[in-house]
Amino acid sequence: MPSTTPPPARGMSLLNDARLNKGTAFTTEERRLYGLEGLLPTHVESLDRQVERVQRHLDAKPNDLERYIYLSGLRDQNETLFFRVLMSNPAKFVPIVYAPTLATVCKQFSHIYRRPRGMYISLEMKGRIEEVLRNWPVTDVRAICVTTGGRILGLGDIGVNGMGIPIGKLHLYTACGAVPPDVLLPIQLDIGTTNTALRADPLYLGLRREPPSEEVLDEFVEEFIQAVRAVFPRCVIHFEDWKGTDAIRYLEKYQDRIRCYNDDIQGTAAVTLAGLITALKIKGESLAEQRILFLGAGSSGLGTADMLVSAMKLEGVSEEDAISRITLMDVNGLLETSRTDLSPQQARYAKTMPASKDLLAMVKTVKPTVLVGVSTAGGAFTQDVVEAMSALNERPVIFALSLPGTNAECTAEQAYTWSNGRALFAAGIQFPEVTLNDKTFYPGQANNFYIFPALALAVYATCPDVITNEMVIEAARALADQVSPISQERGRLFPPQSDILEVSITSAARIAEFIFEKGAATVDRPTDIRAWIESLTYSPRYAEF
Numbered sequence: 001m002p003s004t005t006p007p008p009a010r011g012m013s014l015l016n017d018a019r020l021n022k023g024t025a026f027t028t029e030e031r032r033l034y035g036l037e038g039l040l041p042t043h044v045e046s047l048d049r050q051v052e053r054v055q056r057h058l059d060a061k062p063n064d065l066e067r068y069i070y071l072s073g074l075r076d077q078n079e080t081l082f083f084r085v086l087m088s089n090p091a092k093f094v095p096i097v098y099a100p101t102l103a104t105v106c107k108q109f110s111h112i113y114r115r116p117r118g119m120y121i122s123l124e125m126k127g128r129i130e131e132v133l134r135n136w137p138v139t140d141v142r143a144i145c146v147t148t149g150g151r152i153l154g155l156g157d158i159g160v161n162g163m164g165i166p167i168g169k170l171h172l173y174t175a176c177g178a179v180p181p182d183v184l185l186p187i188q189l190d191i192g193t194t195n196t197a198l199r200a201d202p203l204y205l206g207l208r209r210e211p212p213s214e215e216v217l218d219e220f221v222e223e224f225i226q227a228v229r230a231v232f233p234r235c236v237i238h239f240e241d242w243k244g245t246d247a248i249r250y251l252e253k254y255q256d257r258i259r260c261y262n263d264d265i266q267g268t269a270a271v272t273l274a275g276l277i278t279a280l281k282i283k284g285e286s287l288a289e290q291r292i293l294f295l296g297a298g299s300s301g302l303g304t305a306d307m308l309v310s311a312m313k314l315e316g317v318s319e320e321d322a323i324s325r326i327t328l329m330d331v332n333g334l335l336e337t338s339r340t341d342l343s344p345q346q347a348r349y350a351k352t353m354p355a356s357k358d359l360l361a362m363v364k365t366v367k368p369t370v371l372v373g374v375s376t377a378g379g380a381f382t383q384d385v386v387e388a389m390s391a392l393n394e395r396p397v398i399f400a401l402s403l404p405g406t407n408a409e410c411t412a413e414q415a416y417t418w419s420n421g422r423a424l425f426a427a428g429i430q431f432p433e434v435t436l437n438d439k440t441f442y443p444g445q446a447n448n449f450y451i452f453p454a455l456a457l458a459v460y461a462t463c464p465d466v467i468t469n470e471m472v473i474e475a476a477r478a479l480a481d482q483v484s485p486i487s488q489e490r491g492r493l494f495p496p497q498s499d500i501l502e503v504s505i506t507s508a509a510r511i512a513e514f515i516f517e518k519g520a521a522t523v524d525r526p527t528d529i530r531a532w533i534e535s536l537t538y539s540p541r542y543a544e545f
């Protein structure tokens with residue numbers, strides 16, 4: 001039954017409330033009852049007709065940045081319509097409100113700024129964070145996505161301009177995971193920025209100072225975490241795009257203590273694992289037999305390496321053996337034992353091998369079956385490298401994951417061309433299909449959006465006290481299990497983006513079941529988990545007043 005409770009506002013205030021506003025879809029009756037007569041054009045429209053108008057506006061815009069600006073404005077006016085548009089065609093709109101457009105948005109965030117969204121907690125609020133959080137109008141926030149802007153996509157430290165990312169990630173919680181939008185809160189921790197060009201920009205919207213010492217930052221983050229727990233006790237904290245060392249440090253510190261996860265470390269790792277599981281189904285091999293070479297040993301590379309170790313261990317491989325199967329290189333070359341610049345997390349993978357900065361030489365020495373790029377070194381997978389991988393492997397697995405797209409280690413076309421169509425390829429962005437000698441290849445997009453909306457929905461539903469790596473691995477398995485045999489035959493490593501909502505709900509039901517089975521849920525187990533998850537999801541429809 002539709003709700004018939006009167007809206008909490010009337011007249012112009014009702015039209016200005018994005019959550020309640022229906023614009024031209026207010027019925028004649030509603031217009032009469034709630035003081036809207038005369039405030040709207042006469043004709044009453046359906047939501048679908050409104051979507052059609054939005055579509056025309058979007059078509060008339062010159063580029064995706066303008067489309068993003070327009071859609072952000074729409075969200076400020078009419079949230080239901082905004083999500084209806086996004087959810088009507090995720091494959092079309094995800095690239096506008098998320099990657100790749102978000103890279104442009106973040107670079108120019110202070111310049112294209114229109115209205116506030118989410119919260120900005122600055123270092124100057126230290127000692128008062130709890131009080132500040134209480135300014136947020138919603139009392140039962142269930143998910144916070146928080147960044148310092150310290151490492152946004154492959155753009156480096158861009159301070160508060162990074163706010164586009166938590167906003168964009170949470171848009172996908174709803175558009176791709178059907179998590180209700182009013183329980184979500186994007187937060188920018190403004191700790192200053194090392195980016196001197198931004199600090200000199202008169203339109204820059206953040207603190208104009210260097211970030212503080214690690215010690216001061218640790219205190220600030222601890223205060224923030226405790227404040228979130230006090231104000232929003234059922235909330236999950238999603239860390240996104242922090243400086244790599246901060247990302248690793250805080251995940252280690254908090255993962256076993258609070259309900260949190262790091263999307264760059266765990267989400268990227270899980271989607272890579274999912275792509276790899278599918279690639280191995282196509283190859284008919286097990287994870288335990290692989291040799292994996294990473295270019296890039298930052299938070300994503302290490303997070304993925306760690307998750308592969310965990311997944312191999314679940315297949316019965318010893319930790320030592322699993323680690324020996326993984327080789328990492330970074331800008332300073334191979335992670336090997338004579339290096340003095342390695343963090344403890346990196347040192348775990350250091351090999352007793354001579355130093356080398358030469359990727360091609362490393363491919364020839366290590367003979368990897370899988371090559372993963374998380375380096376932001378655009379073009380690093382050269383023709384020689386791809387050819388060497390193809391000489392070693394009947395079906396070389398090549399993942400060029402760096403973002404934005406110009407940072408990809410190679411393009412889909414290069415991977416397929418240089419491997420004579422044999423590569424099992426994925427990238428961080430969606431490359432177009434490639435046709436070679438009359439055969440079409442479908443590059444996968446190994447983006448963490450295949451993981452975090454589903455994980456978020458499962459966590460929203462079951463509210464576990466902590467999020468374990470096993471839960472994240474379950475998310476990867478659930479995703480891989482949704483690539484149909486026909487898709488696998490065509491070399492597709494991920495389900496189609498057009499199905500993302502259905503895929504996320506299916507994954508969420510699997511993750512939720514896993515959480516119940518582990519005894520980690522803090523709510524009662526329903527008889528039909530899938531139906532229960534669906535009953536909790538948001539769908540963009542107008543309430544009846």
Ligand SMILES: O=C([O-])CC(=O)C(=O)O
Nearest residue numbers: 099153241264403447448
């Ligand atoms: O946002 C994305 O598309 C993927 C991601 O997390 C990152 O690159 O930091």
Ligand SMILES: [Mg+2]
Nearest residue numbers: 153240241264
């Ligand atoms: Mg990220």
